Amino acid sequence: MRVRHVVGVADMKIARGAGEVIVTHALGSCLGIAIHDPVALVGGIFHVMLPNAAVSPEKAQKNPFMFVDTGTPLFFKEAYAAGAARERLKVRVAGGASLGSGEDFFAIGKRNYIALRKLLWKNGIIIAGEDVGGHISRTLHLDVGTGRTWLQSGGREWDL
Amino acid sequence: MTAVTLPLEVDSLAPMPASVVRLAAMVADPQSGAQEAAQVIELDQALTANVLRWANSAWSASQRVIETVREAVLRLGTARILEFAVGHVVGNLMRKPCEGYGLGEYELWRHSVASALAVERLSSLTTRMVPGTAFTAALLHDIGKLLLNRYLGGDVVRLIAERMETKKITYLEAEREVLGTDHAAVGGAVARHWRFPDPLVLAIENHHTPDTSPDPVLDAVHLANAVAKLVGVGLGREAMNVHASVEAASRLGLTSAGLETLCAAVQDDLARTEEMWGITANGTQRTRGG
Numbered sequence A: 001m002r003v004r005h006v007v008g009v010a011d012m013k014i015a016r017g018a019g020e021v022i023v024t025h026a027l028g029s030c031l032g033i034a035i036h037d038p039v040a041l042v043g044g045i046f047h048v049m050l051p052n053a054a055v056s057p058e059k060a061q062k063n064p065f066m067f068v069d070t071g072t073p074l075f076f077k078e079a080y081a082a083g084a085a086r087e088r089l090k091v092r093v094a095g096g097a098s099l100g101s102g103e104d105f106f107a108i109g110k111r112n113y114i115a116l117r118k119l120l121w122k123n124g125i126i127i128a129g130e131d132v133g134g135h136i137s138r139t140l141h142l143d144v145g146t147g148r149t150w151l152q153s154g155g156r157e158w159d160l
Numbered sequence B: 001m002t003a004v005t006l007p008l009e010v011d012s013l014a015p016m017p018a019s020v021v022r023l024a025a026m027v028a029d030p031q032s033g034a035q036e037a038a039q040v041i042e043l044d045q046a047l048t049a050n051v052l053r054w055a056n057s058a059w060s061a062s063q064r065v066i067e068t069v070r071e072a073v074l075r076l077g078t079a080r081i082l083e084f085a086v087g088h089v090v091g092n093l094m095r096k097p098c099e100g101y102g103l104g105e106y107e108l109w110r111h112s113v114a115s116a117l118a119v120e121r122l123s124s125l126t127t128r129m130v131p132g133t134a135f136t137a138a139l140l141h142d143i144g145k146l147l148l149n150r151y152l153g154g155d156v157v158r159l160i161a162e163r164m165e166t167k168k169i170t171y172l173e174a175e176r177e178v179l180g181t182d183h184a185a186v187g188g189a190v191a192r193h194w195r196f197p198d199p200l201v202l203a204i205e206n207h208h209t210p211d212t213s214p215d216p217v218l219d220a221v222h223l224a225n226a227v228a229k230l231v232g233v234g235l236g237r238e239a240m241n242v243h244a245s246v247e248a249a250s251r252l253g254l255t256s257a258g259l260e261t262l263c264a265a266v267q268d269d270l271a272r273t274e275e276m277w278g279i280t281a282n283g284t285q286r287t288r289g290g
Helices: A057-062 A068-081 A109-122 B018-028 B034-042 B046-053 B068-076 B077-094 B107-122 B133-140 B143-151 B154-167 B171-179 B183-193 B198-205 B214-230 B246-252 B256-277 B282-288
Strands: A003-006 A011-016 A020-027 A032-036 A043-049 A090-095 A127-132 A136-145 A149-153 A156-160
Touching: A003 A011, A003 A149, A011 A020, A020 A032, A020 A043, A020 A127, A020 A149, A032 A068, A032 A109, A032 A136, A043 A068, A043 B183, A057 B256, A068 A109, A090 A109, A090 A136, A109 A127, A109 B256, A156 B077, A156 B256, B018 B034, B018 B077, B018 B133, B018 B198, B034 B046, B034 B068, B034 B077, B046 B068, B046 B077, B068 B077, B077 B133, B077 B143, B107 B133, B107 B256, B133 B198, B133 B214, B143 B171, B143 B198, B154 B171, B171 B183, B183 B198, B198 B214
Parallel strands: A003 A020, A090 A127
Antiparallel strands: A011 A043, A020 A136, A032 A043, A032 A090, A136 A149, A149 A156
8 A cells, every 4th residue: 555645844754665655745945855765665755944943943943844954964863763774875855946036135945955965965975866946846756665756847747 | 829918807806895995994094093993894794793703713812702893903903803804805715726827725825824924024024114004915915816817728828838938037927928917917906996005006016026116015015925935835837936026125124034034934823824714734735835
């Protein structure tokens, strides 16, 4: 039986085993981070909205998954706790679209992406695939059994 | 296909009750008092019943039972009553799917509510005061989508998408090229037809183009729409392809960090507000994003 988990904004889900599918909708400037361990069959999606908790520490305390800097380490920790191994993890990133002409003031999507890259770089984690930027809204799927990670937008579908 | 001129059936939406329009005029007029607002509400039985219900709801958190409209106006304030009244009237319309815009059930309504919440939070993050009318204008800013949705069949939708892609223009510009009008202009016409006060009409009409005739209500609504997009509510086919004015932000005194704080606050407020407006958890699950 296939189990489909929907991840809301500022939230994440880790699942284990064949038949588990995780999806997150409407990634605009938010980032969707999909991780997968093909041996342990552990995978997860994290849908994060803002780069740094410094803009609102009280919200970060309530929900660390609202921010890249506070949510990402917890997301990876959950995956390790479920049996994933860091060296086997495939990390894929989608979203980070920009509003309007992409002026820096509104470029939260870009700031999200930069914050994530910096964090992963510091920890020696490589991004295996990404589809970021532009003005589109994306839906991100992960099949935990196979590791297939794919995107949908404007009636199109493609693998990541 | 070249631009077509649409018959603007502005009167085909549900009518806005006269009492609500008069309240809107009062909120826009600083001279107007609670007494006058109560008189207007008392003449409308349906609104009276709703106002008493809102005043006694958990949201109002009143310690005692409020039995008269006058007490209710003092408790909630005219501006808040107008927000509820407009929300009540357009809420029913906006809950329906708007397929031409790629918006499912409740999505346009959630986008409008998120924008209104952004306006409310904006006041604490800007150096300039945000007028009370901005909340109502934010709730109504996409009302034109309800009307234009009727003209957005498969071919028109494809054509707008093609124009955006090939000409690298915003959704609004593509819409105007294909249809000869756009949802902001149509929304302005609807608000004018409802005889809403000028600042409200202009904020709806120009919500994508605030720099041509800057005004604090308009700037607030423009930014509120951007914030709703940034928290991923009501993206639809327009997605993130909308103009966002840095000038509007600087006119109100909103900083870049303030914008992010605003997004965090709105995302958090939205879940609680959805409960108050009676949006099901199911609806939120399907459409929330960022």
